[in-house]
Amino acid sequence: MEITPTIQAEIQTYLKRKGLTMTKFGHTIDLNVGTVSSIVTGNRSISVHQLDSITAGMNLPPDYFYERYIEECIEESPLNWKKISPFLYRCIELGRLDCLQRVVILLLDNPNYLPSLFEVAEKVYKDGYNEAAAYLYKKVAESEKQQHSERLAVCQYRLFQINIGQDRAVNLQAAIEFAPFVDRLDEIEQLDALKDLANVYRSLSMWDKVYEFAHQMGQLGQIQYNLVHNSKRKEAEPRKKLSRPLFVYIVYAELLCANACDAKGDHEQALEHIRGYADLSWVKEKDPDTLYWKRQYQQWAKINTYVNRLMSGDVSVLPDYVEYMAGEKEIFAELLNVIEAANRYNVDVDYILQRFESQIASYQEMPSTDLYTQQFLPLQHARFWYKMAKYSLNKGRYPYGFKCLIDALEKAGTINHVLLIANCAGIFLQFKAHAAPETQAQFQSIYEEVWARNDKKDGFNLSNS
Structure with a gap:
C-alpha cells in the first residue's frame, strides 16, 4: 500500500526538485521566508490561505491538499473555529462538499458550533451556494435540540426555499415538510414564509391551502401594521426587512383569497376579496414604493373585477377587457x-x-427567473396551450390545434403534472381521426417519453386544467 506523503514532505520534495530556496519560493507566493520556513519544518500551523498560496506556487489544483489538510491540521489538532471557518468557505467555493462534510461531522460533536455553522449556511445561501447551504441547514436542523427554536424554523424555511422549483411533486413535499415550522419564525419573517407557502399551493392548484395560508398572512400583516402605526408603541429593536412594504402582505392576501374563491367557482365571495384590495384609503404611507404598489393593486382590482364577471359567464365585459x-x-x-x-x-x-x-x-417560451415564476408560470403555460388546443380543435383547425396540444403535453411533462398529461391524451383521442399520421406518431412518442419520465417520480393529480 502506497503511503501518501504529508503536506510538509511534499513541499520539501518540490523545493528540492525545483532547486528553490525558501526565500525564493516565499517571494514567488508572497509569503515571508520565516512563514515558509516554519511551515516546511513543521513548527507552524498552516492556514488555508497560506495553503492555497503554496498550492498555487506549486502549480497544483487549488484543492490538491485539502483531504490531507483535514487529516493533518484539523482532525489531529484541537478544533479551532478561526482556522476552520475559512477552510469551510474555500471548500464550498471550490465545490469540495466531501471535505465540507468531513469537517462538519467533526464540529457537530460539540453543540457549541451550531450557531457558527448556521451563520456559514446563511452566508453561503445568500451567495448562491445552494447545495452546500442545504447540507448545512439540514445538519444544523438535525442537531438542534430545541424543537421550537427560531433557528430550526429558519433552517426549515431555507430548505423549503432551496427545494422549490418546477417539479410539482418536489414542491408539494417541500411545502408539507415546512408548514409545521412557519409559526416558529420571527413574526416579520413569517409574512414572507406564508406568502411563499401560499404561492406554492397556488402553483399546485390546492385552493383550500392557498386560502388558509393567505388568510393567515393577511391577519398577521394587519396585526403588524397596526403595531407599527400605534403611536404609543416604540420599537425597541430594528425590524427585519420585508421583501415588500408591509401593507402589501395584507392586500396580497386578499388577492390570493379572491383567486382561490374564483378557482373554486365561488365568484361572489371572490368579488368580496377583490373589494378588499380595491379600496386602499387606509394605507398611511406616502413614499414612492407604497404609491407604486397602491396603483398596482388598484389596477389589478379593476381588471380582476372584469375577470370575475367573465368567469361567472358575463361575456359582455369582453370588449372592455380586450381594450x-x-x-x-x-x-x-x-x-x-x-x-x-x-x-x-x-x-x-x-x-x-x-x-x-x-x-x-x-x-412559446418564457424564462423562469425567480421563485414565483419557477412555480407558477410553467403551469400556466401548459394550461394555456392545452386550452388553445381545445379551442382550435373544436373550431376544426386541426394542424394548429395539434401543435398546441403537443406543446401543452411537453410542458405538462416538464412540471410532472399528471392530470394535465392525461387531459392532453384524452383530447388527442377525441380528435385523433383528424391528425395526420406523422402528427399521431409525434404525439405518441412524446406521450410515452413524458409518461415514462414522470411515472418514475410517482406523480400526482392536482389542479384544475
Missing part, C-alpha cells in the same frame, strides 16, 4: 382568461386571438 389588454405590454394571464372563458361558455374569440397573434407566438 385593457391592448394597453398592456404583458398580457399572458389575460389571454389565458379569454381562452378559458371561450371554452367554458362556447364563445367565439377569434377576433381577439387574431388581434394579439404576435404576443401569443412569443409565449
Whole structure:
C-alpha cells in the first residue's frame, strides 16, 4: 500500500526538485521566508490561505491538499473555529462538499458550533451556494435540540426555499415538510414564509391551502401594521426587512383569497376579496414604493373585477377587457382568461386571438427567473396551450390545434403534472381521426417519453386544467 506523503514532505520534495530556496519560493507566493520556513519544518500551523498560496506556487489544483489538510491540521489538532471557518468557505467555493462534510461531522460533536455553522449556511445561501447551504441547514436542523427554536424554523424555511422549483411533486413535499415550522419564525419573517407557502399551493392548484395560508398572512400583516402605526408603541429593536412594504402582505392576501374563491367557482365571495384590495384609503404611507404598489393593486382590482364577471359567464365585459389588454405590454394571464372563458361558455374569440397573434407566438417560451415564476408560470403555460388546443380543435383547425396540444403535453411533462398529461391524451383521442399520421406518431412518442419520465417520480393529480 502506497503511503501518501504529508503536506510538509511534499513541499520539501518540490523545493528540492525545483532547486528553490525558501526565500525564493516565499517571494514567488508572497509569503515571508520565516512563514515558509516554519511551515516546511513543521513548527507552524498552516492556514488555508497560506495553503492555497503554496498550492498555487506549486502549480497544483487549488484543492490538491485539502483531504490531507483535514487529516493533518484539523482532525489531529484541537478544533479551532478561526482556522476552520475559512477552510469551510474555500471548500464550498471550490465545490469540495466531501471535505465540507468531513469537517462538519467533526464540529457537530460539540453543540457549541451550531450557531457558527448556521451563520456559514446563511452566508453561503445568500451567495448562491445552494447545495452546500442545504447540507448545512439540514445538519444544523438535525442537531438542534430545541424543537421550537427560531433557528430550526429558519433552517426549515431555507430548505423549503432551496427545494422549490418546477417539479410539482418536489414542491408539494417541500411545502408539507415546512408548514409545521412557519409559526416558529420571527413574526416579520413569517409574512414572507406564508406568502411563499401560499404561492406554492397556488402553483399546485390546492385552493383550500392557498386560502388558509393567505388568510393567515393577511391577519398577521394587519396585526403588524397596526403595531407599527400605534403611536404609543416604540420599537425597541430594528425590524427585519420585508421583501415588500408591509401593507402589501395584507392586500396580497386578499388577492390570493379572491383567486382561490374564483378557482373554486365561488365568484361572489371572490368579488368580496377583490373589494378588499380595491379600496386602499387606509394605507398611511406616502413614499414612492407604497404609491407604486397602491396603483398596482388598484389596477389589478379593476381588471380582476372584469375577470370575475367573465368567469361567472358575463361575456359582455369582453370588449372592455380586450381594450385593457391592448394597453398592456404583458398580457399572458389575460389571454389565458379569454381562452378559458371561450371554452367554458362556447364563445367565439377569434377576433381577439387574431388581434394579439404576435404576443401569443412569443409565449412559446418564457424564462423562469425567480421563485414565483419557477412555480407558477410553467403551469400556466401548459394550461394555456392545452386550452388553445381545445379551442382550435373544436373550431376544426386541426394542424394548429395539434401543435398546441403537443406543446401543452411537453410542458405538462416538464412540471410532472399528471392530470394535465392525461387531459392532453384524452383530447388527442377525441380528435385523433383528424391528425395526420406523422402528427399521431409525434404525439405518441412524446406521450410515452413524458409518461415514462414522470411515472418514475410517482406523480400526482392536482389542479384544475
